[in-house]
Amino acid sequence: IAGITQAPTSQILAAGRRMTLRCTQDMRHNAMYWYRQDLGLGLRLIHYSNTAGTTGKGEVPDGYSVSRANTDDFPLTLASAVPSQTSVYFCASSERETAYNEQFFGPGTRLTVL
Amino acid sequence: GQNIDQPTEMTATEGAIVQINCTYQTSGFNGLFWYQQHAGEAPTFLSYNVLDGLEEKGRFSSFLSRSKGYSYLLLKELQMKDSASYLCAPLDSNYQLIWGAGTKLIIKP
Numbered sequence: 001i002a003g004i005t006q007a008p009t010s011q012i013l014a015a016g017r018r019m020t021l022r023c024t025q026d027m028r029h030n031a032m033y034w035y036r037q038d039l040g041l042g043l044r045l046i047h048y049s050n051t052a053g054t055t056g057k058g059e060v061p062d063g064y065s066v067s068r069a070n071t072d073d074f075p076l077t078l079a080s081a082v083p084s085q086t087s088v089y090f091c092a093s094s095e096r097e098t099a100y101n102e103q104f105f106g107p108g109t110r111l112t113v114l
Numbered sequence: 115g116q117n118i119d120q121p122t123e124m125t126a127t128e129g130a131i132v133q134i135n136c137t138y139q140t141s142g143f144n145g146l147f148w149y150q151q152h153a154g155e156a157p158t159f160l161s162y163n164v165l166d167g168l169e170e171k172g173r174f175s176s177f178l179s180r181s182k183g184y185s186y187l188l189l190k191e192l193q194m195k196d197s198a199s200y201l202c203a204p205l206d207s208n209y210q211l212i213w214g215a216g217t218k219l220i221i222k223p
Contacts, residue, residue, distance in 0.1 A: 103211065
């Protein structure tokens with residue numbers, strides 16, 4: 001593994017189903033983030049974690065939950081998917097949550113909820 | 115509220131120079147990032163400015179004026195591979211990136 005990986009690459013999901021998007025980084029970064037990207041809109045922060053064992057809510061957290069049991073993994077769960085959660089989801093990490101810490105992005109998961 | 119404003123789309127010619135502007139309003143400020151995003155791919159880091167002035171990095175330069183809430187990305191000697199979206203993202207007082215919708219740059223031969 002080099003950098004950040006996400007799985008699955010894409011998924012079609014029936015509304016009401018539960019889904020977990022996986023994210024793993026091997027850079028030993030402290031901070032990790034989940035964003036969604038919709039056409040015509042900027043990246044919007046869903047949840048973040050500044051260090052293992054802690055999480056926080058971003059701009060659009062409703063309908064999503066996260067956990068950070070260790071440094072490397074930061075899964076995002078949709079408890080009961082709805083069509084408005086159709087989006088491209090990016091996981092990112094940075095060394096710290098402070099100034100001048102560029103975020104490195106995973107390749108993204110394209111999710112379609114029908 | 116927090117707001118980022120950048121043009122939706124720009125067109126330029128291969129070999130030319132283009133300037134992509136970004137104005138921002140944020141709760142606090144801890145610097146500004148520019149990212150490049152090719153269609154269907156993840157954003158990748160281009161530059162970071164925290165002090166006023168111009169930062170040059172090869173064909174790309176980024177400028178910041180904190181008093182005006184203004185930044186621009188300058189791309190020189192444009193190549194076809196520069197066709198991408200360019201995302202302006204200031205860092206607010208909570209060290210959260212506030213992302214603009216991005217400027218889609220189209221390069222024509």
